[in-house]
Amino acid sequence: MTALRIGNASGFYGDRFDAMREMLTGGELDVLTGDYLAELTMLILGRDRLKDPSAGYARTFLRQLEESLGLAHDRRVRIVTNAGGLNPAGLADAVRQLAQRLGIPVRVAHVEGDDLGPRCPDSLTAHAYLGGFGIAACLREGADVVVTGRVTDAALVTGPAAAHFGWGPTEYDRLAGAVVAGHVLECGTQATGGNYAFFRDGSGDVRRPGFPLAELHADGTSVITKHPGTGGFVDVGTVTAQLLYETDGARYAGPDVTARLDTVRLTQDGPDRVRVEGVRGEAPPPTLKVGCSRLGGFRNEVVFVLTGLDIEAKAALVRQQMEPALAEVADIRWELARTDRADADTEETASALLRLVVRDPAQEAVGRALSGAAVELALASYPGFHVVAPPEKGSPYGVFEAAHVPQGEVEQVAVLPDGRRVAVPPAADTLVLDDVPEPLLPEPLAPGATRHAPLGLVAGARSGDKGGNANVGVWVRTDEAWRWLVHALTVERFRELIPESRELPVTRHVLPHLRALNFVVEGILGAGVASRHRFDPQAKALGEWLRSRHLDIPEVLL
Template sequence: MTGPLRIANASGFYGDRADAVREMLHGGPVDVLTGDYLAELTMLLLGRDRMKDPSRGYARTFLRQMEENLATAVDKGVRIVTNAGGLNPSGLADALRELAGRLGLPVRVAHVEGDDLLPRAAALGLPGGALAANAYLGGEGIAACLRAGADVVVTGRVTDAALVTGPAAAHFGWAADDRDRLAGAVVAGHVLECGTQATGGNYAFFERHDVRRPGFPLAELHADGSSVITKHPGTGGAVTVGTVTAQLLYETDSPRYAGPDVTARLDTVRLSQDGPDRVRIDGVRGEAPPPTLKVGLNRLGGWRNEVVFVLTGLGVEAKAALVREQTEAALAARRPAEVRWTLARTDHPDAAAEEEASALLRLVVRDEDPEAVGRAVTGAAVELGLASYPGFHLTAPPGKAAPYGVFEAAFVDAAAVEHTAVLPDGRRLRIGPAPAGRPLADPPEPPLPEPLPPGPVRRAPLGLVAGARSGDKGGSANVGVWTETEDAWRWLAHTLTPALLRELLPETARLPVTRHLLPNLRAVNFRIDGLLGDGVASQARFDPQAKALGEWLRSRRLDIPEALL
């Protein structure tokens, strides 16, 4: 097969735009339609779902989407590949067969399993007490299902890029050692996985494009592993080198982007504009994958509660000190294990609106005992209603204690994971691990570009000369920062060091910060360990997934050469 394979995306997360499946099926030619429904938090939610009902544990919205659109996919010959199976891919596959029978559609459904390691956690040396323990599988099980004639392939926890590497390997006949080709598909898959983030959604320079309703992306994959990222004609948003760069930097770390199929070298990626709303990706090099698979472990961490006090007008610091002292005294008899106060100075002097004159004092408490963060905390806050600072009120009535989750990553020998393709005829095909290389290590840091010559500087926000995108990986956050010109890149590479990042973002001052240079993308990528505590479900900070961390960084002021401004 030498023609391009058109792989489209219709979901970037569980809860994404419901009519995207219809839009992608009707908007233009598509060969394979993918949907990504899983994230670290989603696996915890599905785990709690499965506890209530063992027949659940999959993304039920996908089933509703198929009820409306499966006939169209069959009519157009579009194959569907999705990880909506979550913790119960066989259950979703059965539900799809029942749906196809009810609709009178000749649909061959297959699924991929073996990622669920919870029953074998102890034998594999994984920590106990998890609600979910899932290995990140590669795309070879998907490829096996498609080679066997499946029209719909449902998986559990696979890497996001596997939704693209699997169909590409099946279509082009790639072998496990076609590493550069597989790496190209991994990069295309990473661009597609978050849906409209590749077409202008959440984009640093959003004012340049009409992003009120961005279209979903698709990739035209070629047999050599190169691709073109585009979208259906007439849809909103934009596909530019900038939008694709932003998504490439999202939730990545080292230039060695490891996966179960291949390790893709992000420092070899080349991007070029290939026409309106078309970005070409080529030059990607691949290496052998590491010998281990990542395992996502989700468990309940305890109980949490939150109260937000509103402090209005004068004396904000004194008001905060008073209510904090009063609340701490009320909690002294049974102090929660963790008590955290944060004062957000959202107030403005001489404000014309009351809300603009108000600051927010947030109290977050955690404990293993729900009583310690339940009525004890809400009672302490409510009882101060007539006995504290002037203007006392809360943003909302205090609630009950709520459980919070903890995410932890572990690694197991890839050969110990029973990756299995369950074909449309029911046959079970064991998928062996890809030939592995050595344990992963960061590549040598590339040389810095020539610095800009000295010249006048002006204090200005970083965002005037650089874009950024940030996100979460367990308890770590990543911030990718890129520039659009070579001169700006020369300045950025020499200026935005881990030390300066800690200065600009004081929350990171005492945390390990790692920087990687990506000269082909004119980008630097930072990993900040520990910023997000035990992951998004633990809600360790105001922005628990670090989604806006990059925008905070762009708003910070530093000395920038006037020539760049």
Template sequence: MTGRRPLRIGNASGFYGDRLDAVREMLTGGPLDVLTGDYLAELTMLILGRDRLKNPDLGYAKTFLRQLEENLGLAHERGVRIVTNAGGLNPAGLAGAIRELAAKTGVPVSVAHVEGDDLTPYASRHGDALTANAYLGGAGIAACLRAGADVVVTGRVTDAALVSGPAAWWFDWAPDDHDRLAGAVVAGHVLECGTQATGGNYSFFARHDVVRPGFPLAEVFEDGSSVITKHPGTGGAVTPGTVTAQLLYETHGARYPGPDVTARLDTVRLEPAGPDRVRISGVLGEPPPDTLKVGVTRIGGWRNEVVFVLTGLDIEEKAALVRAQLADALREPAVVEWTLSRTDHEDAPTQETASALLRLVVRDASPDRVGRSLTSAAIELALASYPGFHVTAPPGPAQPYGVFTSDSVPATEVPHTAVLPDGTRMRVPPAPPSAPSAPTPSAPTPSAPAPATPAPAGTATPEPGVGDGPTTRAPLGRVAGARSGDKGGDANIGVWVESDDAWAWLRRTLTTEVFRVLLPETADLPVTRHVLPHLRALNFTITGILGDGVAAAHRFDPQGKALGEWLRARHLDIPDHLLSAPEGTGP
């Protein structure tokens, strides 16, 4: 298959719950060879695990089957193969359902699936684990496509494997074609979250039409380079900035290890290649680790919450009164958390903008200790507490919450299997063992929790650099974009700028110490800074800030999605010449 034209591969889903009509949009918007859909995340695995408890025949993304009811025939007519991880915990079940749909509708497609990620013996060693799944690579997907599958369903594979697997099939890459595989993994990482690559959730959204962003696609070349783009006439934008933002999303460090290859993010180069086209090149790859990541979900306990609305004057005193009145009722729960959000404004023109929110969250191993009797105790204060007493919702029963943890197992212990269209079961061997890795050009700079009391919020004033000139105190977001996300209980914040001058200033200025001052909630947590010069970007990892992960709802923003925007809103001294760029010239 040498000398093949580029592979045109699109994405139609970034999460379980994405736009239902995206499959049709991508199939009708322009030519494609493969259409992918990413439906799995840490929280999704917990949701699917609970589905499977109710019905062992479920455990997959049901919305994907609904999408195929309308579009399977269209994909077949246009010769587009479909690759998706919507199989979740039951890829064989979803593959069977698709075959039934094809027979019912008379669409002659062949269906294959990939399994082996569901590690039941591993789960049993964790006692109360609800799910335990290894993150497989793209080799099983490639095997299914080589066998002629029109639709390939997987369970837990890495998100990027939905692109690297088809690329390996299209170009017949060998397992040790590390640079090419790494290039495809990087393209896959850009595509995996759908419209986040085309202007969705983008710091500079006001510079583009993002009312309805189109979904992204990649033209992957035989050398592993790619061009990220979208179908003509769709909304949003593909720029070096939108691609950079997605490259930084949920990645930790210069090395991006996966089951097939370790991609070196510090070698990625981006350049415009026309309107809504960005070329990715220069990506180097290294052998993968000899272990696979395993994601484990479990029911962590029971939780409940009440949100009190405090309006007008004496907000702090009203909050203190509620806390005192509920002190006796809150002696039993294992965890009690109060958060006062000062959303109120002085002399406000509306009642809502005159109000603050006091949030009570309780957690315990027993639902009885955090059940309706506890929330009812809060409601019983309705005529006996602060003036203007009311809550945002009536009391409810305790709800289970999930906990996500990750581990690793030797790749040789995971039964990665491609089940081909004719039913043949093909065992997929792990990638070749890794060799010693070369050092990264820019080593990460870890920072342990600060031993002393951090500086007060708003006092970040790094020493000016040579040639900075006059400075103005302004939000970091005037010159920098950011994107943040979660990996279990950790979060990352990627920060990037557009110009070389801004990069020299950012790299010198935004140290872990200044980062801690800007975000005081990170003061007692380990923070690691990674430098990515070709992207003019810094990537910060904050260990433990999300507690037990998104399903535990440890924070107001449980997935850390807005941490980057909080950082951009913080003020520090910025050289005037960096603030003088005309509107609309940012990333």
């Protein structure tokens, strides 16, 4: 059976608008996917639905489809997307109306059953992460466009693969291979040189990376590539980086299968082609993850600019002056960023930033604390007083929480193009997840001369968020560097380099085939991205901070 070519045209709600057309016109495809959902997106869509019950889906998808549905139909490319968000039936109806208006005969289906809102009355949104077999059921019945709500990102690939190759629910190795391919594709251009640690070393122009595609085979192996002539590049490093993104340990669990990331083997298969093989799969866990979003209260902030001399004393003065106004606020955070330089030749580089963030259940409390007190200090505080922007009345913030429910309690339904509703059974076999024992480590490098230098001279990193936790994947490109990294970058050394993690649980996972370590830092993001707990609320740059830290590196690696 020929390979199934699956491309991706969206990594998040707000990604490149022209990507759908670019992917449909750039080369051969069988299926085009679009990932629009993230933890924060669900909260945004939930607030949209509060204002308009017919809302709750990614409207950008409809606008993209208006100019691309004819192309997809002419090229016989099926489209699979989770843009349905909180309202997949509503988006499916909107797609039918669009197709009718354009005069294009399109069969539309959708998947539902993920919405667990009635069980979680205190949540704005509560959705189970479904797998790919609902999508597969729709495609097997001839759907041209399949719309889902909350499915795992990889399900957008496992569903089409299962339908095309006829995989059953217990063909775990094949399904795991598709999960790995789906995880590489899900964030779009992050697989083709976007957000890549070694972007200066790549073979392609990363100013406008092309979107990725996977050539999937019946045995679950795949080749990650991109359309000819598009920007960016695909190599073992870009694929490794994306494999480490927002994962935990060796077991990558999903509703259909648990993929063993410690079995993945990557090889360069030509220019802009990386072969993915060796992936082993296990039965999925007995529960499904449920993402719950709720409003946590109100948030406000002000950033004071401190210029020139006496930065610490200026910061201390304004903090003392603000204390009376903050006495009754529930949560207060001060952060001083020493962006100033001595004898600076511009005012901006002579300035530091003092950031005050307040949170409280009452909007009036955060508005009064900053809008009044901070502004009143304009002529009565440190010399050179000014702020980046005047504080406002405060805005609501969200809280993300993860829960789990037994697979059998979620009723997944495929709503076919002819309107028939087909129940999609839960996984027949399940396996409770256990930690994978740390593998045998290679012999360390022989002792030799070292240089105190940034970790990033030899190691790449990519980091991201999962609720309140962050993960930092670190990898190297040679066996010699791996022999050093796996012994040098312990949990203790990680905590030394990232002081924020010193009082938090940190777990290290070893992935020798990828020459990679994955660190999970629990609680560093507070209640998740929507709570905006820290300066970098999604930990996107945590890995780059780690790469900038200095440690003793063997000269032979430099």
